[in-house]
Amino acid sequence: MKTSVLSSIGQRTTEPPISWLMHAALSRPNLISLAAGFTDNPSLPVAGTRALLNRILRSPGTGQPALQYGSTAGEPALRQLTAQHLRKLDVVATPSSQTGRRGVAATIYSPERLIITSGSQQLLYITAEALCNEGDIVLVEDPTYFVYLGILLSRGLRARSIRLERDGLELAHLEKVLQTLKRSGDLRRVKMLYLVSYFQNPTGATTSFGKKRGILQLLKQFERAAGHPIYLLEDAAYRELRFSGEDVPSALAIPGAAERVIYAGTFTKPFATGARVGYGVLPEPLFAAVKHIKGNHDFGTANLLQQLFARALASGAYRKQVRRLRQRYAHKARVMRLALEKHFPAAVEWGEPAGGLYFWARLPKGMSTGVKSEIFRAALKHDVLYVPGEICYADDPTRSKPNHEMRLSFGNASEADIREGIKRLGAVLNQLVK
Numbered sequence: 001m002k003t004s005v006l007s008s009i010g011q012r013t014t015e016p017p018i019s020w021l022m023h024a025a026l027s028r029p030n031l032i033s034l035a036a037g038f039t040d041n042p043s044l045p046v047a048g049t050r051a052l053l054n055r056i057l058r059s060p061g062t063g064q065p066a067l068q069y070g071s072t073a074g075e076p077a078l079r080q081l082t083a084q085h086l087r088k089l090d091v092v093a094t095p096s097s098q099t100g101r102r103g104v105a106a107t108i109y110s111p112e113r114l115i116i117t118s119g120s121q122q123l124l125y126i127t128a129e130a131l132c133n134e135g136d137i138v139l140v141e142d143p144t145y146f147v148y149l150g151i152l153l154s155r156g157l158r159a160r161s162i163r164l165e166r167d168g169l170e171l172a173h174l175e176k177v178l179q180t181l182k183r184s185g186d187l188r189r190v191k192m193l194y195l196v197s198y199f200q201n202p203t204g205a206t207t208s209f210g211k212k213r214g215i216l217q218l219l220k221q222f223e224r225a226a227g228h229p230i231y232l233l234e235d236a237a238y239r240e241l242r243f244s245g246e247d248v249p250s251a252l253a254i255p256g257a258a259e260r261v262i263y264a265g266t267f268t269k270p271f272a273t274g275a276r277v278g279y280g281v282l283p284e285p286l287f288a289a290v291k292h293i294k295g296n297h298d299f300g301t302a303n304l305l306q307q308l309f310a311r312a313l314a315s316g317a318y319r320k321q322v323r324r325l326r327q328r329y330a331h332k333a334r335v336m337r338l339a340l341e342k343h344f345p346a347a348v349e350w351g352e353p354a355g356g357l358y359f360w361a362r363l364p365k366g367m368s369t370g371v372k373s374e375i376f377r378a379a380l381k382h383d384v385l386y387v388p389g390e391i392c393y394a395d396d397p398t399r400s401k402p403n404h405e406m407r408l409s410f411g412n413a414s415e416a417d418i419r420e421g422i423k424r425l426g427a428v429l430n431q432l433v434k
């Protein structure tokens, strides 16, 4: 009998769909990709980054520490500045009526609870590694970030999906799923709920503060039956890319959140995706476990990049870049909206995002957009690519996987390509959507 040389993780982990989509985008010069989650090229801060790096490398005194290994948890100055930055975001976003007289608890934002990671993606992976054994369950939004589903699949974890509404998870459905899991004896396998809380990838939905409170309350309610804490992992990757409306406080601002909320943040989307630095705020005993596992992965995020972000935050260059990006994406989102209004058939529904990088379009049920569908093939033939909605759904025995949606990104394509890409896609849909 032939046995595989690969471990069970090695065997389970197949090429993620994102690699295929990115490869398709890069290998066909005429293809307009509205699929890849790349960000806007012309606004990448080349000159600003050069100036910051020049300052770091100006003398051996500042340059040598940046070119040396650092510590696993991250550069102390960056941890401090990041904790302050995050606290400020929450203080500004939180009306005192939401937090009580004492306001946002300062201790939650202590640099001691904050770890710097190689992109927030690393935090998502290591958190799953630190918390979950094979067969454990993670609750996810329906649909969710498809790369996260890849992590769960690879690590042999099960996803249970919770229905998503415009302002976040449907609380009644969350309660129902938790009850069902309790009845079946599976609740003890539930370790956390993963939430992409701002301008969600893929739907653009933002979770309201009220819903975050409701989720945390429900998770706490079921902990006794689970026999252990159930964590809320808040992935705020797109938080700072808001271009209209007011920021929503993170779940860290909920009184009593300190022991249960894991916050995953990133500097890549709001500054430069090539400079992969993210961060996590974690309660004990998770913080120590994540730090120790990160020690095995890379014993610290690239020090030069950490120094870059410490300088960017301290000098105001980061804030300036975020302001520029917001204007830029507001404009690109408008370009995409106008193109959708002009070229998409009325039977296709889409909501307008207030931030982030994506539109989510719903075709009439039964009109498949999947990789093997007529629509996907026709779109490719016309040199335009989107993310088929079905890859963003976990397998769920309680429903058949929706396959009539598409994620459209205005992040990387130029304005001209957004117009042309939507026009081409519109022509395909006008032909095939009944």
Ligand SMILES: Cc1ncc(COP(=O)(O)O)c(C=O)c1O
Binding pocket: 037, 118, 119, 120, 121, 122, 145, 196, 201, 235, 237, 265, 266, 267, 268, 269, 273, 276, 277, 278
């Ligand atoms: C929802 C979400 N979370 C996390 C990430 C990872 O971002 P990074 O590792 O660049 O911080 C992404 C990237 O696309 C994302 O869409």
